[in-house]
Amino acid sequence: MEKVIEIQHLSKSFGTHEVLKDINFSVKKGEVVSIIGSSGSGKSTLLRCVNLLEQPSGGEIIYKGENILDDKHDINKFRTKLGMVFQHFNLFNNLNVLGNCTVGQIQVLKRSKEEAEKIALKYLTQVGMEKFVNAKPKHLSGGQKQRVAIARALSMEPDVMLFDEPTSALDPEMVGEVLKVMKELAESGLTMIIVTHEMEFAREVSDRVIFMDKGLIAEEGTPDEIFQNPKEERTKEFLKRTLKL
Amino acid sequence: MSFLTTVWEILIVYWPMFLRGAGTTLLIALVGTIIGAIIGLLIGVVRTIPTPEKGIKKIFLKFVNVIFSIYIEVFRGTPMMVQAMVIFYGTASIFHIRPNIMMAAFFIVSINTGAYMAEIVRGGIISIDKGQFEAARAIGMNHIQTMKNIVLPQVIRNILPATGNEFVINIKDTSVLNVIAVTELYFASSSIVGTNLLFFETFFITCIIYLILTFTTTRILRFFERKLDGPDTFIMAGNQMQVKLPTDLGGK
Secondary structure: OOEEEEEEEEEEEEOOEEEEEEEEEEEEOOOEEEEEOOOOOOHHHHHHHHOOOOOOOEEEEEEOOEEOOOOOOOHHHHHOOEEEEOOOOOOOOOOOHHHHHHHHHHHOOOOOHHHHHHHHHHHHHHOOOHHHOOOOHHHOOHHHHHHHHHHHHHHOOOOEEEEEOOOOOOOHHHHHHHHHHHHHHHHOOOEEEEEOOOHHHHHHHOOEEEEEEOOEEEEEEOHHHHHHOOOOHHHHHHHHHHHOO | OHHHHHHHHHHHHHHHHHHHHHHHHHHHHHHHHHHHHHHHHHHHHHHOOOOOOOOHHHHHHHHHHHHHHHHHHHHHHOOHHHHHHHHHHHHHHHHOOOOOHHHHHHHHHHHHHHHHHHHHHHHHHHHOOHHHHHHHHHOOOOHHHHHHHHHHHHHHHHHHHHHHHHHHHHHHHHHHHHHHOOOOHHHHHHHHHHHHOOHHHHHHHHHHHHHHHHHHHHHHHHHHHHHHHOOOOOOOHHHHHHHOOHHHOOOO
16 A cells, blocks of 8 residues: 655654654555653654644655655645644634535635635535534534534545544544544545544454554554564553553 | 604704714725735735845845834824814925815825834734744745735734724724814814804714714624634534535635
């Protein structure tokens, strides 16, 4: 299978604090990769570096055979190929649900309004939010907002979806509806990179799990390898702490 | 009783002058506030452009920001009456032309308001949570697209009360423009007093007119604010019909 995106020797420092050190991994088409690890291990920073919301300090991000960290690359064009879902939803408060899903298509992808609305409605239906097209974000619950945020990202028809702790800011009873949508997406063959604290979910949907610790990839493998037979002491300790709950 | 009678008599004789003065005042305040708000929005957008780490663009942005800072400090830091004198007579002595008085009035009030609005807009932009900027960047929008589609519509809503405040201040402060002989309400009142010498009664009327102008302005703005906010709750039943036809959606 072809690699959609490849990260090589990626590093990131905030001042003198080194958050990421020499990260190497790649994601194949249709693959679902979960990144787990304790808080402060650099997983969110890694995800934010992939779509350049944080400028990496070093290394390469290879997309379609080209290093997008070259000066000549159009970052905004690259970003349209990556769908990002944030922990705090980050919906556009001035636009209704439909507007949230069409503004990027119309402004950036230059689609016509009719086409954009058709595509938006398709993905809103997929996440079960088609009845709320005219609602403003202030009218929605957390789970509903996150489902709209997923539809907004999908509407750009990206090659890879990035999820940055999509359920961490939700009330417990709303976590399920978002995970259900994500599971359906994973099964539909979408390429996904998910930073999550939901171990059960990661185990269930992932093709590969990456365990990060102190800015490094400590262990990488299939869900069974990581959750059943972790090799590294750090992984064992982390899983013991989180799965006990 | 005689006081009110006198007031009435003044009104009957001089109402066209009062009306014209009030009209001029309102026109200058309105034009000044609108152009000032546009200046403020433009400066706000430019000042929030993320600065690149190196290159000619960084130097250029830095230079532009210094110019803006000087503009804001100068016009916020000096009285409008003095600005009016300097600009009006300055143009006259440097270019040897006598500026059109109304144009000069629009210009002075606009750039004065712009200096205040620039800071108000900057505050408004900062108050939009960072997440929405990030979400806009994440779907590939550039600074201008983000500002136009996401940030400014929210900023305009948020700064509306402050803009209304500026408008009210402008209605009152256009009175200082009488120093360059703009025939606004205060100038008109002074002229009337010059012929009838009834200071108290005449300026009592002036006072009432200013109050009516500012009061109606604030009410109208409040109405717009509520209109922009939309309803607090979402009724799904009213929307289900529209879901069926995608082409019907999004239309106002």
